[in-house]
Amino acid sequence: MTVEAPAKINLRLAVGPVRADGYHEVLTVYFAVGIRDRLRASAADDLTVEVVGRQAELVPVDSSNLAVRAARLLAERAGVRAGAHLRIDKRIPVAGGMAGGSADAAAALVACDRLWNLNLGRDALIELGAELGSDVPFAVHGGVALGSGRGERLDPLPTRHVFDWVLVPAEGGLSTPAVYAECDRIREETGWEPVPPRVEEELIGALERGDAAALGRALANDLQPAALRLNPALEATLRTGRELGALGALVSGSGPTCAFLAADGAHAAALCKGFAEAGHTAIHGTGPAPGPRVVDDGRYP
Numbered sequence: 001m002t003v004e005a006p007a008k009i010n011l012r013l014a015v016g017p018v019r020a021d022g023y024h025e026v027l028t029v030y031f032a033v034g035i036r037d038r039l040r041a042s043a044a045d046d047l048t049v050e051v052v053g054r055q056a057e058l059v060p061v062d063s064s065n066l067a068v069r070a071a072r073l074l075a076e077r078a079g080v081r082a083g084a085h086l087r088i089d090k091r092i093p094v095a096g097g098m099a100g101g102s103a104d105a106a107a108a109l110v111a112c113d114r115l116w117n118l119n120l121g122r123d124a125l126i127e128l129g130a131e132l133g134s135d136v137p138f139a140v141h142g143g144v145a146l147g148s149g150r151g152e153r154l155d156p157l158p159t160r161h162v163f164d165w166v167l168v169p170a171e172g173g174l175s176t177p178a179v180y181a182e183c184d185r186i187r188e189e190t191g192w193e194p195v196p197p198r199v200e201e202e203l204i205g206a207l208e209r210g211d212a213a214a215l216g217r218a219l220a221n222d223l224q225p226a227a228l229r230l231n232p233a234l235e236a237t238l239r240t241g242r243e244l245g246a247l248g249a250l251v252s253g254s255g256p257t258c259a260f261l262a263a264d265g266a267h268a269a270a271l272c273k274g275f276a277e278a279g280h281t282a283i284h285g286t287g288p289a290p291g292p293r294v295v296d297d298g299r300y301p
């Protein structure tokens with residue numbers, strides 16, 4: 001059973017105060033973008049994982065791998081005794097703020113649900129996903145959605161439009177908890193008054209209308225100042241994208257991947273070329289992308 005699952009960008013990431021459970025209250029517009037990890041689940045007695053592809057050496061191959069944790073949770077809840085061998089082909093930057101681990105967890109839930117003939121359905125898998133991580137429910141959902149709580153509560157945001165993005169991964173990753181901690185430090189230094197997180201109407205309207213120029217202007221990420229302080233080189237990456245004519249530029253999630261909005265496919269190709277000339281790797285991705293998709297159900301050898 002082979003499943004492909006897309007990465008995400010946060011078009012808006014509004015970070016509120018810290019809750020009693022230690023998580024920050026967030027309001028975010030999740031957008032699934034067509035850069036995909038591929039996960040193959042095959043029948044086995046135990047639960048094992050191997051990882052190949054981009055930055056595979058940075059991904060754990062023990063029980064801490066998010067895909068393994070997802071398969072284990074599904075087996076426990078469904079009372080399954082069978083195991084699975086998971087083979088992950090990474091294409092999503094690791095620790096890049098694009099929820100690659102969450103994509104693999106979502107792919108594992110969908111693949112093992114089919115491999116073990118459980119047919120639990122998307123809603124049940126989304127609920128299980130919330131136990132694995134804040135971004136996992138959206139990784140199962142795909143498309144565009146408003147995330148609230150710590151990001152796990154979803155309300156779909158329908159849009160009939162396709163947007164072109166250029167993603168520029170950075171050297172090294174950023175740890176999500178470290179970026180939140182830096183955000184708290186900056187807020188303490190600047191005397192931030194706690195306010196509930198909110199998403200501006202301009203962004204929702206631009207998404208609905210398919211207005212890429214307005215969407216580009218509305219992109220915003222409350223974690224960006226913290227990510228820039230931890231990795232100051234990202235400032236230059238964002239500037240390069242703006243100078244090349246991107247409609248919008250921001251750090252994706254907790255970073256360090258930077259996301260640039262293009263007007264269309266040709267504009268995205270031109271941005272990629274400009275980034276390559278400036279010495280950066282750039283990846284073109286379109287979205288909203290559907291959630292995890294079975295690309296091979298193993299029935300035909």
Ligand code: ATP
Pocket residue numbers: 058059060064065066067088093094095096097098099100101102104105135173174176253254255
């Ligand atoms: P988010 O945006 O959700 O915070 P991220 O994109 O910044 O996530 P991930 O690529 O999901 O980061 O990886 C975060 C860490 O999780 C990695 O440093 C890695 O050690 C660990 N990890 C566990 N399982 C996986 C997996 N299947 N793929 C990638 N990383 C994984």
